[in-house]
Amino acid sequence: MFSPSVQHALDLAGIFVFAISGALLAVRKNFDVFGMAVLAEVTALGGGLFRDLVIGAVPPAAFTDLGYFLMPLVATAIVFFLHPHVERIQTGVNVFDAAGLGLFCVTGTTKAYEYGLGLTSSAVLGLATAVGGGVLRDVLANEVPSLLRWDRDLYAVPAIVGAVIVVLCIRFDELNAFTSALAALTAFTLRLLAMRFHWRAPRAWNRRSATADDGQ
């Protein structure tokens, strides 16, 4: 699909931006520097770790590639010293996070298919790769995963679209560097649009007219 070195560089970039989001949440939760590192590692590597356990690719890439492990530590160090600046450029972080989302849903789907899963299962696992780290991050921070909340802009849908494009390309034997990049770009763009225009998914029918427990 991509050349291995390009692929690896993109992976590291995705890991880095996800790690930033984990470390920032740790700062907001008032964790210490080790809590920041743990949350950065979990956010960046959790989704891929889950994917690798499911497809039986053990030991997972997170434990065989030293760069995957070190990148979140770099992100932690940056956030440790510069967090007010990083928070100020939250928009920039969100753009990178969207890029990570687009990339991970494509590489996750592709890797799952290479390990013999069916098309639908590959897309589902690609989605899980893209969003899994963020869910683990929020669970460890004792918060309702933002993936599940109705008051957050669409996050799963762009990843679903990206993963579906990939499996359609596989189905019609058209998966290559160009179509892969297109799938990642589509997910990336959709996520940016969702943030820009605050696209949200509906809650259950008639739920808005419900009176009670609007908090969690």
Next chain:
Amino acid sequence: MFSPSVQHALDLAGIFVFAISGALLAVRKNFDVFGMAVLAEVTALGGGLFRDLVIGAVPPAAFTDLGYFLMPLVATAIVFFLHPHVERIQTGVNVFDAAGLGLFCVTGTTKAYEYGLGLTSSAVLGLATAVGGGVLRDVLANEVPSLLRWDRDLYAVPAIVGAVIVVLCIRFDELNAFTSALAALTAFTLRLLAMRFHWRAPRAWNRRSATADDGQ
């Protein structure tokens, strides 16, 4: 044990009812439709996924059988449009959930034993299969797992009894469709009785006389 097609139909039924309970919790937590789908999938497939990872049956059944994946989406759609009606028939849902509990503890124990685990370990893993999805559901929803709370009717005990009956049958070479059904039925009935008569497990000795922190 059962014929494969009967087994499969029972599995799908168990997955469906567990998914309903996940989607209903998502509605109560005010999640959007994707949050409902995620919680439905996790509740229905989480226990079996954990079992398959532990016994090394990768990729897990949740990712190889399309029906396992689609059933929670059907449950989500039903709850999305009909949730006031589904909540009204909460008793009905609880009965189905009890049926799922009885079924999953039996199939979980049997599958674990087939993969070479010992009798005790098989029973433990059968229990984990039956209750694991609900625990993951509550963790993702940021609530104390109802499995652990003293103010909920017995849930683990019926599953334990069902799993123990299965391993006793295996031990005495009497596991067949009839005894399996009997084990599932016993767990099912015990759970119904626990709900009807509000059976609860004791807290730690002298705990009731303790003064402090009765909330969580």
Next chain:
Amino acid sequence: MFSPSVQHALDLAGIFVFAISGALLAVRKNFDVFGMAVLAEVTALGGGLFRDLVIGAVPPAAFTDLGYFLMPLVATAIVFFLHPHVERIQTGVNVFDAAGLGLFCVTGTTKAYEYGLGLTSSAVLGLATAVGGGVLRDVLANEVPSLLRWDRDLYAVPAIVGAVIVVLCIRFDELNAFTSALAALTAFTLRLLAMRFHWRAPRAWNRRSATADDGQ
């Protein structure tokens, strides 16, 4: 490294003390006796279970060694009847917990290396083995993992030091019963000192001067 029977006895001791900490938290959270048992099992076996899944050692030791499963039940029974006494001797429990931490970081690192992981990855997985059970315990109890909180005495650092000593010994071909014991003892001692002198890790730079949200 150690003789197998000594190793096994040490493992069981570590499992026991971790299980005590899980059962005690369950009492404080007002869980029933089954909640106590679940939390004891998860705390004691969770870290090793994660390690075994990552390195592909399935079924994990937690499901093949009956003693590993029974030990947390013994701990649960003790806490069930004697919890006021156990809480009174909290210092004693903490000392045992520190011993478990020291032991698990050493055995976790060693086992990971034996399964073919690199030195850095082995140390990381050793750390995860030592602290993973406690993190799962806190997540199930719906609390912020004490590993991550800045207002708790250093917990990860002693385990990191112990794991690093082990990989250094492996690197220089000096891993034996004596150096392993030394690594475990170092981690144990560091943890005791951290508790005695309330050593804490720093939060993000300038975080102390931040005004808002000091709670979680």
